[in-house]
Amino acid sequence: MSSRPELKVDDEHGFIRYYKSLPKVDEDVIRIFDRGDWYTAHGEDANFIARTVYKTTSVVRQLGKNDHTGLPSVTMTVTVFRQFLREALYKLGKRIEIYASPNGRMNWKIVKQASPGNLQDVEDELGGQFEGAPVILAVKITAKASEGRTVGVCFADASVRELGVSEFLDNDLYSNFESLVIQLGVKECLMQIDKAEKDKDPELAKLRQILDSCGIAVSERPAGEFGTKDIEQDLARLLKDERSATLLPQTDLKLAMGSAAALIKYLGVLHDPSNFGQYQLYQHDLAQFMKLDAAALKALNLMPGARDGAKTMSLYGLLNHCKTPVGSRLLSQWLKQPLMDKAEIEKRQQLVEVFVNDTGLRQTMQEEHLRSIPDLYRLSKRFQRKKATLEDVVRAYQVVIRLPGFLGTLEGVMDEAARDPLDEAYTNQLRELSNSLVKLQEMVETTVDLDALENHEFIIKPDFDDGLRIIRKRLDKLRSDMDKEFSEAANDLDQERDKKIFLENHKVHGWCMRLTRTEASCIRNKSRYQECSTQKNGVYFTTKTLQAYRREFDQLSQNYNRTQSGLVNEVVGVAASYCPILEKLGGVLAHLDVIVSLAHCAENAPVSYTRPKIHPRGQGQTILTEARHPCMEMQDDVTFITNDVSLTRDSSSFLIITGPNMGGKSTYIRQIGVIALMAQIGSFVPCESAELTIFDSILARVGASDSQLKGVSTFMAEMLETANILKSATSESLIIIDELGRGTSTYDGFGLAWAISEHIIQQIGCFALFATHFHELTALAEKYPQVKNLHVTAHITSDRDVKREVTLLYKLAPGICDQSFGIHVAELVRFPDKVVRMAKRKADELEDFTSKHEAGSVKYGKGDVEEGSALLKDVLVKWKDQVKGGGMTKQEMVERLRELVRSDERLEGNPFFQSVKAL
Secondary structure: OOOOOOOOOHHHHHHHOOOOOOOOOOOOOEEEOOOOOOEEEOOOHHHHHHHHHOOOHOOEEEEOOOOOOOOEEEEEEHHHHHHHHHHHHHOOOOOOEEOOOOOOOOOEEEEEEEOEEEEEHHHHHHHHOOOOOOOEEEEEEEOOOEEEEEEEEEEOOOOEEEEEEEEEEEOOOOOOHHHHHHHHHHHEEEEEEEEEHHOOHHHHHHHHHHHHHHHEEEEEHHHHHHHOOOHHHHHHHHEOHHHOOOOOOOHHHHHHHHHHHHHHHHHOHHHOOOOOOOOOEEEHOOOOEEOOOHHHHHOOOOOOOOOOOOOHHHHHHHHHHOOHHHHHHHHHHHHHHOOOOHHHHHHHHHHHHHHHHHHHHHHHHHHHHHHOOOOHHHHHHHHHHOOHHHHHHHHHHHHHOOOOHHHHHHHHHOOHHHHHHHHHHHHHHHHHHHHOOOHHHHHHHHHEEHHHHOOOOOOHHHHHHHHHHHHHHHHHHHHHHHHHHHHHHHHHHHEEEEEEEEEEOOOOEEEEEEEEOOOOOHHHHOOEEEEEEEEOOEEEEEEEHHHHHHHHHHHHHHHHHHEEEEEEEEHHHHOOOOOOHHHHHHHHHHHHHHHHHHHHHHHHHOOOOEEEEEEOOOOEEEEEEEEEEOHHHHHOOOOOEEEEEEEEOOOOOOEEEEEEOOOHHHHHHHHHHHHHHHOOOOOOOOOOEEEOOOOEEEEEEOOOOOOHHOOHHHHHHHHHHHHHHHHHOOOOEEEEEEOOOOOOOOOHHHHHHHHHHHHHHHHOOOOOEOOOOHHHHHHHHHHHOHHHEEEEEEEEEOOOOOOEEEEEEEEEEOOOOOOHHHHEEEEEEEEOOOHHHHHHHHHHHHHHHHHHHHHHOOOOOHHHHHHHHHHHHHHOOOOHHHHHHOOHHHHHHHHHHHHHHHHHHHOOOOHHHHHHHHO
């Protein structure tokens, strides 16, 4: 960070006055000032950037010099600014405003704005690499006691000219809304807010809680922006077929239209005339994909977390071997939108199987073809926004000329069974698209100087214009003269051309020579050579002659660009008309990329994955043999122990898993969820063999580690998650519960766990997996035939002379675990011996105490106590009368009491008396 720019501002006091006059903004807005080659931030923003990027506030300087009245400021190089931008937008959910002052005076204006769901203005600064499509959503709700809750949403990925809408009924926990934002991978949500009612609307508070738990940035917008007054005419301008805007069935969705109005205003799409007549409107059907809640997303480790070290710790990281940015984004979308249609799932499986079976085809696609495909959606967006250059035209051309290679590889597949699915999914479409792009290819080859690409020059062919031809001739002569000067320098310095000494077009110094650092000393003390700069790859230098050539070359290049600018605009304009075809091509290649990536994973796993058999919704069972957790088995030094899974409607739809901590209960129940999800995206699964029914949702309750940070107690968090499960689940769902009721007393916790389990078994009737420490819960199996008990096994040394050793086997077996191993786990992690001994002693005392009390407590009622007490009182009165003379020994007195007790049959048969006698 030593190269941080120095803080220099021409009119310090003027800028401070200007900055302090700016209107207040929300605390999640960061203002950045573009100062040409560097950037600044001020006030609280400066402190925030210092902590976030530089990790110290010592980099903060005072503008105005005075610590009390000055303005805290921080400077950033372009590289540091871009690093901060990525962090702020991708991870911290901030909004960014970038100010610039074009002529250097104090007329600062906002030139770019960005938020997690709207990255259009800063795509170049972000380097084009996006972690998933930045989807932004607006939501409007009505909650009436008589009609329930209705949710209307409108959403968009700003890189694609589409608006999606949906309107649906929801429960009081907004479970459908939570599923929707996960399905879409939403990064930012616009919410209607009435400042006066801001803290009073409990419904909006519930939505905000869901958005927080899903890590989605919230932007509050005034209620007026959600009005539908102008929406029909706005859509008429934006949609491709303007006449149909008022006739579209989606326009009947009044809440969704209110959300659309807010989203269109926020994205400012009407300010850009190039958007007119380019958008499509479609309706998103929530029911066509499996529902996932935020807890399931976390439990299944679907997407990478902030603290994930290895790439393979998340399912996305494990499966993502995509070679294109569009492929990676599509995989992210598939993981959040598992299919519910058996035929569609099997179509994907069939394609994956083709690439699994044909290693050569898979490797050719990955290494030769897909690797060279740019982000076609972003490229198309540059054309649409009139930001494209001749370089972008060439990038599109380079994709077009690679299509015959794709087609040749696909058509070369000899297996007849594989040809049909490949033809339907890829070959036919690619052939059609390739034919549509032939004219684009011809235009580029006719107009663009493709030979100049070797020097990274993007220019129109000189033959196209007399003026260009004359300038080009002079440029070629200069290029030849520079090469001659380069050869003379190489001979003079006795350095081998293109091995030790190079002629390069440097982005700062223009045409100059470079020596490797080891050879650089040969130009020292030679007046003919002038050093330009020393960099990692060597020392750049020039000569007076080369400098003169360079200056003339630069001048002529500028003339060439000016002369050709009109022609360039024409070429770019023609290329822009091919955007719809390029976007469609992007979609086909992204699909191919994901399928090939899934096949790559299936074949390169420690043990190959298998193709699962899929049963229709609501039918069939889920049977997995030798199932594994795909992420766990990839960890270093892990030999994964496989387990079988059997979920059948009548005999094992509700599995209760008991056993020691660290024994593998959590891994077992989560891997079933992961395998079910993988199967429904069309992937092969980590099993020896597998058959699965289609689940309409995976709902999870697994730990609440970060809830306290948000002011929610662990117990409250688990109750909220469980309430969501009970309200959302249907008979076709899969429920995963990893511990329940631990945040309260043992009795309350057990009572809740029992009641929840019974509700799932009796009322919902879906497949469920319940890992628990409440061993009493296993009694459910005696009451319900569909409940099955499993336990994770452990090997225990039984030699009394040796310290008890426990080995966790990570294998599931039928039945109940009859003991706990908590103290053993404490030994494993090196607890102090003194603490372990005390724990064992206390556990033994407690066990002894409970067993003594429980022996009687569960066998008698209130009536037994009253009867037993009365009978015992009578016997004691009789005994007192018989021994009061004092002529008996102590032994005789005790014997007389025993005889009286034995002679009273009612007392001997009383359960309460038996429990007292046992003590």
